[in-house]
Amino acid sequence: MHILHMCLNVADVEQSIAFYEQFGFEESWGFESGDTVNRYVADDEGTELQLSQTEGETEFDSGTAWDHIAFRVDDVDATVESVDHHGIVKEPGPQPAAGAYTAFIEDPDGHHVELIEPLDD
Numbered sequence: 001m002h003i004l005h006m007c008l009n010v011a012d013v014e015q016s017i018a019f020y021e022q023f024g025f026e027e028s029w030g031f032e033s034g035d036t037v038n039r040y041v042a043d044d045e046g047t048e049l050q051l052s053q054t055e056g057e058t059e060f061d062s063g064t065a066w067d068h069i070a071f072r073v074d075d076v077d078a079t080v081e082s083v084d085h086h087g088i089v090k091e092p093g094p095q096p097a098a099g100a101y102t103a104f105i106e107d108p109d110g111h112h113v114e115l116i117e118p119l120d121d
Helices: 013-021 076-082
Strands: 005-009 026-033 036-042 048-054 068-072 088-095 100-106 112-118
Touching (some): 013 026, 013 036, 013 048, 076 088, 076 100, 076 112
Parallel strands (some): 005 048, 068 112
Antiparallel strands (some): 026 036, 036 048, 088 100, 100 112
């Protein structure tokens, strides 16, 4: 099984594309359906994020079914400093049980993005 994409409801699709491009995603394609614009960004391995903007919808409830998306990065601290994020949910720190150093930030619409730097053994 292979994950094809994850859909995120967004208020401003252009702002969201710019945010995810900071992680190496590139816009790949899109389509419109009624009042909704769907644009996709893909990573080097073909996994896509569907960014879905519906006219008039600008605020979203996080809910309990979706928690976060995680990206492996070379340096969590440097990424937090360099990425134009919209808030820190959890400060960078070690997570020994997971064998990683992590942080959580927010994208333009408040979706949580986990940054993971594996710890050396």
